[in-house]
Amino acid sequence: MGRVTVRGKVLRIKDGSATERVDTFVVEEPLEIRLDGEPLSVTMRTPGDDFDLAAGFLVSEGVVSRAEEITAIRYCAGATEDGSNTYNVLDVSLAPGVPRPDTSLERNFYTTSSCGLCGKASLDAVRTQARWQVAEDGARIGADTLTALPDRLREAQRVFDRTGGLHAAGLFTAEGELLALREDVGRHNAVDKLVGWALRSGRLPLEGTVLMLSGRASFELVQKAWMAGVPMMAAVSAPSSLAVDLAEEAGITLAGFLRGTSMNVYAGRHRILLKKALSAPSAATGGVRSSGQ
Known part of the structure; x- marks a missing residue:
């Protein structure tokens, strides 16, 4: 297995004075995902939980939704002179009868934000691929929870403590219990690793859970939540406009700017339990402000 961190020298400058020190860096390496021997995708990731990453990617792409649809995941020999394993190439074998993914432009759009198709096309693409409907009468969560x-996510980030350079995605129960956490240099990979863990554990769809993100909530991350059946999603930073549109379309509760005892709720506010009556929306943010009420 590849290394998650490496050590190296840095020049530390403080108050006009310079000193040399040894610091810890998070590793970033390419991972090629193959499907039955055929190249499918290459992503830059932090080594670790690679099988979960590949499985979660296939869930996000609408290729699989159950653990039994994957028969094997294995590392392939890397491109080294001696043929040794670099742990940077994975091959996933699908069960007989599982349709192979197509390569249409519309399907590829919603795995990257750079293809340039319009928002409606992306929303339609995800709608046709989603395997589960998010239950309207599902779990509720207290605003204070x-x-x-x-803070609970941050406390569980082991690699971040050493490097300060990783995104995290955590899966919680509606009572605030941490079920699983994954870290990666790419926030999309962190979510895929988490979804892959859930798939391989036979937990999909992820009813009654909350997906907590250490960064912002993009369209792609809401898409991944929908494909995994996650009803509630929260982030420490802001969502994009298309992320809000998709959350409303999917019936997902989406909250952002979780800071201290406050947050903005952008979609699915009916799942958040308040101790006091709902106040008027904030004119500055356009969201419903909650003060841990």
Whole structure:
């Protein structure tokens, strides 16, 4: 297995004085994902939980939704002179009868934000691929429980403590219990690793759970939540406009700017339990402000 961190020298400058020191860096390496021997995708990731990453990527792409649809995941020999394993190439074998993914432009759009198709096309693409409907009468979460999740996520980030350079995605129960956490240099990979863990554990769809993100909530991350059946999603930073549109389309509760005892709720506010009556929306943010009420 590849290394997650490496050590190296840095020049530290403080108050006009310079000193040399040894620091810890998070590793970033390419991972090629193959499907039955055929190249499918290459992503830059932090080594670790690679099988979960590949499985979660296939869930996000609408290729699989159950653990039994994957028969094997294995590392392939890397491109080294001696043929040794670099742990940077994975091959996933699908079960007989599982359709192979197509390569249409519309399908590829919603795995990257750079293809340039319009928002409606991307929303339609995800709608046709989603395997589960998010239950309207599912779990509820207290506002004070939700605003406590960023600290609980941060406390569980082991590699971040050493490097300060990783995104994290955590899966919590509606009571605030941490079920699983994954870290990666790419926030999309962190979510895929988490979804892959859930697939391989037979936990999909992820009903009654909350997906907590250490960064912002993009369209792609809401898409991944929908494909995994996650009803509630929260982030310490802002969502994009298309992320809000998709959350509303999917019926997902989406909260952002979780700071201290406050947050903005952008979609699915009916799942958040308040101790006091709902106040008027904030004119500055356009969201519903909660103060841990």
